[in-house]
Amino acid sequence: MAENRKSTLVLVAERAGVSIASVSRVLNGLPASVSVTERVQRAAEELGYVADATARSLKVGKTEQIALAVADVGNPVYVAMMHEISRVVTDAGYRLVVSSTGSDPDEQITLLSSLNRGYADGLILSPLRVTEPLIDQLGSSRLPIVVIGSLPADVELDSVRADSAAGMGLAIKHLAKHGRARIAFINGPVDTVPGAARLSGYTSAMHKRGMAMHGDLQVNADDFTFAAGLTATTTLLDQATPDAIVCANDLLAVAALKVMLKRGLKVPEDIALVGMDDTDIAELTTPSITSVNLGSIKRARTAAKLLIRRLADPDAPVKRVVIEPKLTVRESSVVTHDATETKRASAPPSSATAGHAEGGGAR
Amino acid sequence: MAENRKSTLVLVAERAGVSIASVSRVLNGLPASVSVTERVQRAAEELGYVADATARSLKVGKTEQIALAVADVGNPVYVAMMHEISRVVTDAGYRLVVSSTGSDPDEQITLLSSLNRGYADGLILSPLRVTEPLIDQLGSSRLPIVVIGSLPADVELDSVRADSAAGMGLAIKHLAKHGRARIAFINGPVDTVPGAARLSGYTSAMHKRGMAMHGDLQVNADDFTFAAGLTATTTLLDQATPDAIVCANDLLAVAALKVMLKRGLKVPEDIALVGMDDTDIAELTTPSITSVNLGSIKRARTAAKLLIRRLADPDAPVKRVVIEPKLTVRESSVVTHDATETKRASAPPSSATAGHAEGGGAR
DNA sequence: AGATTTCCTGTAAACGTTTACGAGAACGTT
DNA sequence: AACGTTCTCGTAAACGTTTACAGGAAATCT
Numbered sequence: 001m002a003e004n005r006k007s008t009l010v011l012v013a014e015r016a017g018v019s020i021a022s023v024s025r026v027l028n029g030l031p032a033s034v035s036v037t038e039r040v041q042r043a044a045e046e047l048g049y050v051a052d053a054t055a056r057s058l059k060v061g062k063t064e065q066i067a068l069a070v071a072d073v074g075n076p077v078y079v080a081m082m083h084e085i086s087r088v089v090t091d092a093g094y095r096l097v098v099s100s101t102g103s104d105p106d107e108q109i110t111l112l113s114s115l116n117r118g119y120a121d122g123l124i125l126s127p128l129r130v131t132e133p134l135i136d137q138l139g140s141s142r143l144p145i146v147v148i149g150s151l152p153a154d155v156e157l158d159s160v161r162a163d164s165a166a167g168m169g170l171a172i173k174h175l176a177k178h179g180r181a182r183i184a185f186i187n188g189p190v191d192t193v194p195g196a197a198r199l200s201g202y203t204s205a206m207h208k209r210g211m212a213m214h215g216d217l218q219v220n221a222d223d224f225t226f227a228a229g230l231t232a233t234t235t236l237l238d239q240a241t242p243d244a245i246v247c248a249n250d251l252l253a254v255a256a257l258k259v260m261l262k263r264g265l266k267v268p269e270d271i272a273l274v275g276m277d278d279t280d281i282a283e284l285t286t287p288s289i290t291s292v293n294l295g296s297i298k299r300a301r302t303a304a305k306l307l308i309r310r311l312a313d314p315d316a317p318v319k320r321v322v323i324e325p326k327l328t329v330r331e332s333s334v335v336t337h338d339a340t341e342t343k344r345a346s347a348p349p350s351s352a353t354a355g356h357a358e359g360g361g362a363r
Numbered sequence: 364m365a366e367n368r369k370s371t372l373v374l375v376a377e378r379a380g381v382s383i384a385s386v387s388r389v390l391n392g393l394p395a396s397v398s399v400t401e402r403v404q405r406a407a408e409e410l411g412y413v414a415d416a417t418a419r420s421l422k423v424g425k426t427e428q429i430a431l432a433v434a435d436v437g438n439p440v441y442v443a444m445m446h447e448i449s450r451v452v453t454d455a456g457y458r459l460v461v462s463s464t465g466s467d468p469d470e471q472i473t474l475l476s477s478l479n480r481g482y483a484d485g486l487i488l489s490p491l492r493v494t495e496p497l498i499d500q501l502g503s504s505r506l507p508i509v510v511i512g513s514l515p516a517d518v519e520l521d522s523v524r525a526d527s528a529a530g531m532g533l534a535i536k537h538l539a540k541h542g543r544a545r546i547a548f549i550n551g552p553v554d555t556v557p558g559a560a561r562l563s564g565y566t567s568a569m570h571k572r573g574m575a576m577h578g579d580l581q582v583n584a585d586d587f588t589f590a591a592g593l594t595a596t597t598t599l600l601d602q603a604t605p606d607a608i609v610c611a612n613d614l615l616a617v618a619a620l621k622v623m624l625k626r627g628l629k630v631p632e633d634i635a636l637v638g639m640d641d642t643d644i645a646e647l648t649t650p651s652i653t654s655v656n657l658g659s660i661k662r663a664r665t666a667a668k669l670l671i672r673r674l675a676d677p678d679a680p681v682k683r684v685v686i687e688p689k690l691t692v693r694e695s696s697v698v699t700h701d702a703t704e705t706k707r708a709s710a711p712p713s714s715a716t717a718g719h720a721e722g723g724g725a726r
Numbered sequence: 727a728g729a730t731t732t733c734c735t736g737t738a739a740a741c742g743t744t745t746a747c748g749a750g751a752a753c754g755t756t
Numbered sequence: 757a758a759c760g761t762t763c764t765c766g767t768a769a770a771c772g773t774t775t776a777c778a779g780g781a782a783a784t785c786t
Contacts, residue, residue, distance in 0.1 A: 006505065008771095008772060008773090009772065009773065010772085018735080018736085019735065019736045019737075020736090020772090020773085020774095021735070021736060021737080021738095021774085021775080022734090022735060022736075024773070024774060024775085025734095025735085025774095025775095028774085031733080031734080032734075032735080033733090033734065033735085036734085036735080048479075050476065050477075050479045050480050051480060051772085051773075052421075052480060052481050052771090052772055052773070053480040053481055053482040054417060054420045054421045054426060054481055054482070054771085054772080054773090055421050055741090055771070055772035055773040055774090056772080056773055056774075057417045057741095057773090058415075058417045058418050058421050058740095058741050058742065058743085058771090058772080058773070058774095059740075059741050059772080059773045059774045059775085060741085060773085060774065061741075063417060065460065065482075073446055073449075074446065076439075079442050083436055083437065083463065086436075086461065086463050087463075090462070090463075095460050095462065095482065096460060096461055096462075097428065097458050097459060097460045097461075098449065098459055098460075098461055099453070099458070099459075100446065100449050100450075113413065114413075116411075116413045117413045117414060117415060117416040118415050118416055118417055119416040119417070119428075119458065142369060226643070226646075226647060254647045255647075257649070258647065258648075258649050261649040262649070280589070281644060281647065283589075284589060284617045284618075284621065284644065284647070284648070285621075285647070285648060285649070286620065286621050286624045286625070286648070286649070371741095371742060371743090372742065372743065373742085381765080381766085382765065382766045382767075383742090383743085383744095383766090384744085384745075384765070384766060384767080384768095385764090385765060385766075387743070387744060387745085388744095388745090388764095388765085391744085394763080394764080395764075395765080396763090396764060396765085399764080399765080414742085414743075415741090415742055415743070417741085417742080417743090418741070418742035418743040418744090418771090419742080419743055419744075420743090420771095421741090421742080421743070421744095421770095421771050421772070421773085422742080422743045422744045422745085422770075422771055423743085423744065423771085424771075
């Protein structure tokens with residue numbers, strides 16, 4: 001059935017003995033007589049005809065493609081978000097083209113201008129750093145953009161962001177409730193959007209609870225990676241003796257866990273640990289890591305839906321969505337009773353792990 | 364500079380006072396007089412002109428897009444491969460559209476036929492299961508396809524695959540050399556391409572070394588996920604007492620590690636563990652996991668380059684590349700000397716971390 | 727039965743490029 | 757000075773669709 005020759009509308013038309021307009025109409029479900037419909041469908045079938053996407057795009061001015069630009073691939077949270085976005089957009093009939101820019105804002109700017117070449121109908125952008133020129137470029141884009149992350153208030157774009165300050169609040173509160181007093185914070189670079197937000201969340205949460213905040217308790221990793229987390233944790237533990245650590249990121253948390261275990265520290269007995277993003281890797285480790293769920297999946301889904309909505313209705317009012325954080329409590333932050341006797345005890349109770357909340361559905 | 368009106372060739376042409384042909388020529392670097400070149404460039408600049416990708420594609424018959432279809436997203440190894448592919452294709456001037464199909468071959472078939480709509484110039488496909496109809500569809504595709512994975516010999520397609528049988532060999536050899544005799548194998552579904560290959564690798568490697576092979580030592584997880592790994596490992600440890608476990612996958616290995624630690628088993632002392640794929644997560648855990656590096660990154664890069672080569676030269680001879688495996692030895696498979704006294708042992712030789720040497724059986 | 731509406735389908739233009747072709751202009755050659 | 761060659765640039769066709777428009781047949785109404 002499928003000929004390996006490219007088959008066009010005119011081919012089908014002459015085989016069916018009708019005009020190309022009729023073929024197009026039939027194939028697009030517009031009204032036509034039964035006889036024509038029949039003949040066209042048969043001809044199309046026999047030739048294995050499939051409409052050319054490029055020609056259609058040129059004519060109707062839509063590519064049915066959505067571009068996704070994430071700054072920091074490699075971070076599992078962005079991978080999870082990408083999957084979710086992929087699902088939503090393909091369900092809506094779009095293809096997803098991914099442009100993994102580096103964290104460099106300049107790359108994103110050139111990407112934005114290349115967007116104007118019209119290879120996609122819209123863009124979902126998750127910038128790590130937001131600079132002036134980037135904002136300018138964002139504002140002057142010809143086609144719809146949805147931003148995942150914080151944005152200055154005067155930028156008229158749909159956006160969805162996490163409330164990482166509130167998330168830090170949850171973490172601190174949880175740790176305080178379990179009697180931790182010297183809560184350290186391992187952050188990523190503070191000149192990034194998430195880095196800045198999480199730092200301010202930490203300081204304000206600590207302040208609000210009237211907890212001591214030595215500068216020694218706060219270190220910044222060079223970036224949000226595992227490797228950077230290793231050295232950051234080492235630095236921290238060399239300069240302070242916290243009874244809890246909260247990390248800006250699950251990768252950093254995993255690194256922290258590794259260093260602590262290496263040093264013979266018991267988690268959570270000696271030091272409690274809380275990560276952030278609630279990615280799959282948080283439940284892989286032993287002990288599994290309590291993590292602040294910043295709603296990555298939900299953010300991704302919302303962003304995708306926002307873009308699709310705007311594509312359907314360009315004049316819809318601008319929406320700014322904030323996703324509320326939750327805390328997923330795992331083993332790394334609370335001391336279980338039988339942990340004091342022996343470690344072997346805690347074999348899985350009935351099912352698998354004890355995790356809650358909607359993690360990234362690994363599939 | 365960038366007007367938010369769409370600007371076309373004719374706009375530029377009339378502003379520069381030349382024909383659209385001249386504009387096109389100048390912008391494509393074809394010879395033109397200095398005066399014309401100058402005027403066109405200035406006009407284009409002033410209007411913020413960018414050529415429309417769709418129109419260009421229609422005319423020249425190339426989309427400058429490459430499609431990537433991976434069956435099992437969520438598996439970190441495919442994520443890593445995707446990044447590598449993304450890098451290579453963008454460097455070559457292509458965009459990457461990702462279509463995350465499920466593991467269902469039918470999905471891949473519909474994807475293949477949709478490929479004929481011509482939204483991409485070529486496809487990189489990594490199928491989890493290879494069925495007859497899929498192969499048929501592969502063969503009759505109009506545009507170039509590179510397959511990551513094994514393929515029947517009579518399929519005339521560029522492909523690159525891992526030698527997972529050899530990889531299993533490396534793992535078994537390594538474990539045997541360190542005195543392990545009862546080596547268990549946790550596989551994924553055997554009706555998948557990697558599952559089948561790894562199983563045969565296991566049996567032949569065990570056989571070759573004349574090692575005992577009880578059926579009890581081999582279990583199949585329902586799929587290649589962490590969750591499936593947990594139950595599979597539980598099953599295994601309930602029915603046998605291996606002194607080593609090799610897993611078809613790092614995710615499975617991490618799951619195995621988790622279950623073993625939960626049961627109070629010491630890794631690698633009681634049971635050595637080897638994973639497969641050598642993904643990032645293998646070094647995140649404590650102990651970090653020895654893993655067979657099947658050259659995922661290299662496979663990805665090679666696949667991308669093969670496709671680009673074929674796009675440049677459609678008549679190039681078909682290439683089948685096999686990437687040789689290596690073994691990345693980490694903590695989970697070899698017992699370090701001073702591990703009996705204290706755990707601090709395996710700290711990096713020169714760098715920090717060495718300080719805290721607490722006595723006592725930290726685990 | 728004629729007039730009007732409705733339905734169907736073909737003709738042709740358009741989307742925004744690239745590019746083959748040919749007409750002049752500029753140049754060098756005899 | 758006439759001719760051939762090279763260079764530059766404009767005209768127009770083409771890529772494969774969708775769709776406005778109009779013409780003709782069929783159906784409905786008075």
